[in-house]
Amino acid sequence: MDADPTILSIATSVPPHRLLQGDVEMMAPELFDQRRSNIERLMPVFQNAGISQRFSCVPLDWYREPHGWQERNQLYIDHAVDLLERAASEALMKAGRQAKDIAAIVVASTTGIATPSLDALILNRLNLPSHVQRLPIFGLGCGGGVVGLGHAATLARLQTEGDVLFLAVELCGLTFRQGDMSNSNIIAAALFGDGAAAMVLGRPGSRGPRLGPAGLHTWPDSLDVMGWNVCDDGLGVIFSRDIPTIVRQELAAAIAGFLAHHKLERSDLDGFICHPGGMKVLDALEDCLDLPRGNLAAAREILREYGNMSAVTVLFVLQRMLAGGLSGRYLMSALGPGFTAAFQLIEA
Known part of the structure; x- marks a missing residue:
């Protein structure tokens, strides 16, 4: 470490x-x-x-x-x-x-x-x-x-x-x-x-919550799940209605694969720092992670107070959880175009 x-x-x-x-x-x-x-x-x-x-x-x-x-x-x-x-x-x-x-x-x-x-x-x-x-x-x-x-x-x-x-x-x-x-x-x-x-x-040797390994999982043939269409008057959003289903059915295996690559298991984690894409996605995240409804409390709070700010949102969640006394090993995650799940281990 x-x-x-x-x-x-x-x-x-x-x-x-x-x-x-x-x-x-x-x-x-x-x-x-x-x-x-x-x-x-x-x-x-x-x-x-x-x-x-x-x-x-x-x-x-x-x-x-x-x-x-x-x-x-x-x-x-x-x-x-x-x-x-x-x-x-x-x-x-x-x-x-x-x-x-x-x-x-x-x-x-x-x-x-x-x-x-x-x-x-x-x-x-x-x-x-x-x-x-x-x-x-x-x-x-x-x-x-x-x-x-x-x-x-x-x-x-x-x-x-x-x-x-x-x-x-x-x-x-x-x-x-x-x-x-x-x-x-x-x-x-x-x-x-x-x-x-x-x-x-x-840099290494400094004090504070430690940033461990990071990784990605990109689903094949999923380019139409999320992204932008570049139009004459701006960027047109692409959202697939299948995102919550993909999360429920496939994200847990992607997380397990990332953890296994680093010789870890779900039981080695103390919690999750998740990007709150929306209420349906948050519900799907809690389901796939076998968490009680409402367990991702900080993510729900940030969504309620600031909405979905794309890449920035999970950093607001991280700030909120650090201020609340985050302790232990946590998996930070977000979903983005690709269709891709991004992971970052944090130990406080």
Whole structure:
């Protein structure tokens, strides 16, 4: 374990516009053509989503009008950098580190495109060293928080001097497209929120919760389960209704395979840190893990208070559980496009 990197700090940030679920529900019939969509049949999803509020980088009225890809992406860049700066500054302060102490930066995000990448855009904001190693990660969706943390931990494991800054930001709300009448877009309107998270990882020998092995399981022929369609007016969400079924029927075997690879069993775990994709997915997770309903309490709390922030959400869950006195060996997990399950072992 002394060879493992550690979590020195974690911090989060959200944009200023708080969207109450009731207000979003009231607006939904205006946004979806009742003749071309299933909005009337799907309206219960707003109450059944387990969400009381979410945060958005744009006010609720912004969603009433159509917006093009260029406008959306510029909003993504501007707000993503602001949120990352806030979260990263707080994480550095909590860790007792300065910008000069950072040897590498990893940034995970999939809700917009930036070239130069977000890690380059945040470089001067944080006054990071000009020689800092940079790794932008795109396309992992909800799995990006766990996969990105694994890559950041690998970099931290290799450091002889300096620590690693891991950042994740998602502005899921900007992907809502007024002209998209698909069921997936309606469900996304009931689920998605915006947020960012930052972690400072210490190299081996530092104190704090330890980051053990990470891994992935990608199901064959599953590219249509989750992802984005790139459209003229933005990113169109892809959600398969089969996700809860896949979780119930197949995730336990994937977890067992990952643990066996590292000579572990379920009985060696003290608990789970899970990405809350939605209420149905949380129920399916508890079923496949043989947990009592409501056992993934922190995940349900974060979903209720912040919605689904894609890659960022599981990092909010981790922060909540660490603040609650996390102790023992935990498996962190999230599901993302591919269709992929991402795993990270954490020992506190």
